[in-house]
Amino acid sequence: MAYKSLGTAGKSASGASMSKYDVEVEARLQALEKGLAECKAACDSRASGTGDDASTAAKLEAVIDKLNHQIGGF
Numbered sequence: 001m002a003y004k005s006l007g008t009a010g011k012s013a014s015g016a017s018m019s020k021y022d023v024e025v026e027a028r029l030q031a032l033e034k035g036l037a038e039c040k041a042a043c044d045s046r047a048s049g050t051g052d053d054a055s056t057a058a059k060l061e062a063v064i065d066k067l068n069h070q071i072g073g074f
Helices: 020-047 053-071
Strands: none
Touching: none
């Protein structure tokens, strides 16, 4: 039977040894957490009204004005 060394692939933040699998899982978890944070920030900026609400309101007002003129002006 062949002997295989069980060396470590890395260290955790606390200094504990991590296997190659653990290192890969940790990298994936960090990428997911980063993506989630970016998604949350994008949703928060939309919810706080920092989007293009003013330009959308102006376009809507122009459409309403045009319709009013075509209908006979209310």
